[in-house]
Amino acid sequence: MSEQSAKPYLVRAICEWCADNGFTPYLAVKVSPQTRVPPSFVKNGEIVLNISPSATRKLTIDNEWIQFSARFNGVSQEVSVPMNAVSGIFAKETGYGFAFTIATDPVASLAAATVPKQLQPNDTETKDQDTVKSRRPSHLQIIK
Amino acid sequence: MSEQSAKPYLVRAICEWCADNGFTPYLAVKVSPQTRVPPSFVKNGEIVLNISPSATRKLTIDNEWIQFSARFNGVSQEVSVPMNAVSGIFAKETGYGFAFTIATDPVASLAAATVPKQLQPNDTETKDQDTVKSRRPSHLQIIK
Numbered sequence: 001m002s003e004q005s006a007k008p009y010l011v012r013a014i015c016e017w018c019a020d021n022g023f024t025p026y027l028a029v030k031v032s033p034q035t036r037v038p039p040s041f042v043k044n045g046e047i048v049l050n051i052s053p054s055a056t057r058k059l060t061i062d063n064e065w066i067q068f069s070a071r072f073n074g075v076s077q078e079v080s081v082p083m084n085a086v087s088g089i090f091a092k093e094t095g096y097g098f099a100f101t102i103a104t105d106p107v108a109s110l111a112a113a114t115v116p117k118q119l120q121p122n123d124t125e126t127k128d129q130d131t132v133k134s135r136r137p138s139h140l141q142i143i144k
Numbered sequence: 145m146s147e148q149s150a151k152p153y154l155v156r157a158i159c160e161w162c163a164d165n166g167f168t169p170y171l172a173v174k175v176s177p178q179t180r181v182p183p184s185f186v187k188n189g190e191i192v193l194n195i196s197p198s199a200t201r202k203l204t205i206d207n208e209w210i211q212f213s214a215r216f217n218g219v220s221q222e223v224s225v226p227m228n229a230v231s232g233i234f235a236k237e238t239g240y241g242f243a244f245t246i247a248t249d250p251v252a253s254l255a256a257a258t259v260p261k262q263l264q265p266n267d268t269e270t271k272d273q274d275t276v277k278s279r280r281p282s283h284l285q286i287i288k
Binding site: 003004006009010012013014016017020021063094096 | 147148150153154156157158160161164165207238240
């Protein structure tokens with residue numbers, strides 16, 4: 001039996017803890033060809049998604065994928081993210097959570113370096129999904 | 145709503161990850177008047193308990209308590225541990241898991257300092273429960 005990463009178990013744990021405490025779980029994702037996310041909300045190759053029950057529909061978090069649908073600028077969109085692209089899970093309100101190390105694909109990095117930057121979304125637009133700058137902790141947090 | 149510690153969620157997460165990967169979850173506990181554990185296996189105020197399904201019966205992990213029965217030296221015993229006494233959860237086979245900071249009660253510390261040491265268990269005894277020295281990591285682990 002090959003060892004499965006504990007990451008999906010911790011993502012689910014933080015989501016459950018958020019749900020029980022009225023917090024909003026934010027999922028940080030490193031965008032790659034395998035991620036299906038709204039490109040206009042990607043910043044510096046990363047997107048932060050509100051995966052609370054009130055912001056998503058049909059949310060599933062299995063050991064390989066996180067999938068749901070959500071509204072972005074009023075338009076419903078399917079989102080799917082492979083677990084290996086998840087770079088963090090944390091509570092919006094407290095910042096408590098985990099940051100994960102993502103293996104860097106040198107070919108993808110080269111492509112990212114040579115592709116022109118995406119246009120940034122207009123900050124005055126209505127955003128159904130919250131977007132955040134970088135409230136996720138850069139290190140794992142000590143549990144008290 | 146007061147914030148509930150994420151610790152029980154992470155303990156359950158690591159237990160589920162262990163179960164799915166064939167690992168043995170070891171629970172490290174700081175012994176206190178609230179803990180109900182076999183005293184002869186306590187070392188330096190701490191006990192490490194195998195909480196795998198094969199070593200325990202009626203295991204429950206709720207947000208306040210971990211409870212189960214297990215055999216120690218052939219004798220079934222009820223074990224109960226308040227969540228705030230849990231100092232770690234990790235896989236026996238890999239050491240992967242979490243160490244938690246335990247608030248020190250100054251009164252309890254004083255009592256511990258003035259009470260004679262417990263007799264150590266005879267190492268040649270049959271141990272139904274595994275006991276370990278200190279394989280748990282001293283810090284939170286980076287998730288890869």
